[in-house]
Amino acid sequence: MRLDEITIQRIATDTKRAFPNTGRENPPSSIAITRIIYDVYQPTNQIRCEASVMSSGTAYTSIIEFLNVDFVDENDTAAQQGVELIGTNTRTYRIAPMSVTVGDALVSCTCEDFRFRFAFYNFQKRCLYGNLPPQYVRRTQTRPPANPTKSIGMCKHLHAVVNTLRREGKVR
Numbered sequence: 001m002r003l004d005e006i007t008i009q010r011i012a013t014d015t016k017r018a019f020p021n022t023g024r025e026n027p028p029s030s031i032a033i034t035r036i037i038y039d040v041y042q043p044t045n046q047i048r049c050e051a052s053v054m055s056s057g058t059a060y061t062s063i064i065e066f067l068n069v070d071f072v073d074e075n076d077t078a079a080q081q082g083v084e085l086i087g088t089n090t091r092t093y094r095i096a097p098m099s100v101t102v103g104d105a106l107v108s109c110t111c112e113d114f115r116f117r118f119a120f121y122n123f124q125k126r127c128l129y130g131n132l133p134p135q136y137v138r139r140t141q142t143r144p145p146a147n148p149t150k151s152i153g154m155c156k157h158l159h160a161v162v163n164t165l166r167r168e169g170k171v172r
């Protein structure tokens with residue numbers, strides 16, 4: 001494992017350290033993951049998981065891209081531990097469960113918590129999926145900054161996606 005790796009666990013740990021009592025890591029059951037699609041890039045060992053999330057009547061898109069996925073085939077001794085998923089190209093792939101503790105990952109979510117609090121710092125630390133959203137311009141100095149320690153982070157929707165992937169055995 002590389003020391004500068006930014007894993008899902010690292011992002012989650014940093015989020016909790018920066019915001020200890022906000023419960024993002026325990027998303028409420030009212031958050032529903034309605035669909036996850038998988039864009040699979042086998043030659044580069046990447047899988048992009050795009051989740052449709054319903055939260056308090058609002059739809060969000062949460063994306064996690066795993067950058068160090070291990071693919072296995074039936075002849076592989078690791079095949080028994082593998083898990084299948086179907087890519088958006090309709091092909092079935094067998095992979096070792098994607099790791100939250102080893103390998104880099106990129107994240108993004110369309111919610112305000114992610115865009116205004118975390119996206120910029122994730123961009124700086126190279127764990128943002130996609131482009132930097134338009135910057136939030138503070139209109140007032142009377143409120144505390146949204147992210148005083150400039151921490152990378154994940155919103156409750158991204159945590160909910162990780163939990164769903166873990167329940168399905170695609171992530172561990």
Ligand SMILES: [Zn+2]
Nearest residue numbers: 109111155157
């Ligand atoms: Zn979110």
